Amino acid sequence: MNKQQMLTNAKRVIDDRRYAAEEQVAQTLESLRSDKSWTDNEYALRSAQIDLAMGNGDSKKLQKEIARLEDVQKKLLFDSGVAESALTPHYFCAKCHDVGYVNGKICSCLQEELRKQIIAQSNVIDPRFTFQNSAETDKHNKAVYKKAQELCVSGKGNMLLTGNVGCGKTYLLAACANLCADLGRSALFVTAYSLNRSFLEAHLSDLAGKDAILDALVDVDLLLIDDLGTENVYRNVTAEYLFSVLNERLSRQKQTFITTNLGIADIRERYDERIFSRLVDQNSTFVAMLTGKDKRLAK
Ligand SMILES: [Zn+2]
Known part of the structure; x- marks a missing residue:
């Protein structure tokens, strides 16, 4: 699913909230209108309001009449056990009244729905893995976290x-995915193992199937590959497809974040020169090493 579709889905959620809020008022009114004294009063009130707006008749008298009719309406409401507040829609978002935009700008409620859509599509392992929740204390690692955060914010x-x-590599990768979703950018979190499976599937598919699989990997704003180097190497598949995805993403200036247990020399050994140069390219890539004991064992 691309970002436009996710935005459309998010907007639908907001629209549904507005319809529900307005539908509730409509239903309340409908049941009130089954009472003739209500409809008569409502009609009289509306006529008086229109007359006042159009300047028909004495405005002082009309205002008085409107106030009287409103009092009658309140009494009728009270008698039927309906709260006055039931006649105004209860919008979920006070800022945009569930329209999704304020002054042409995307509202925080729509942004939040978009974030949920992105997360739902992103395979992110845990939404609690965020920069804010990080318990990282190591000075060097904290500097790496900071730089990673900057990369997410800049989108470059x-x-x-x-x-x-x-x-803590996987944690940091997930935090990046969650941050990107917060920023409204699409993210896809894959393990090298599942990525390799996708490559194999693409390789064995017809052209349309292959395009669908590879487009999803290339289109996403941020691709996160966890544990590169743990995947099997399939001849004519693993290296070829990895190169093609990395290269296409570079040329489209889409971000790719990768973790690996391999050292730089191991990476050079395992992948060919073309892949290596793209993985560690100084101009486009922040290469960093997280240090420290195994946090999972330390707990
Ligand atoms: Zn809103």
């Missing part, structure tokens, strides 16, 4: 994170 530049098992 790739990242290659190395480090031993359990030093």
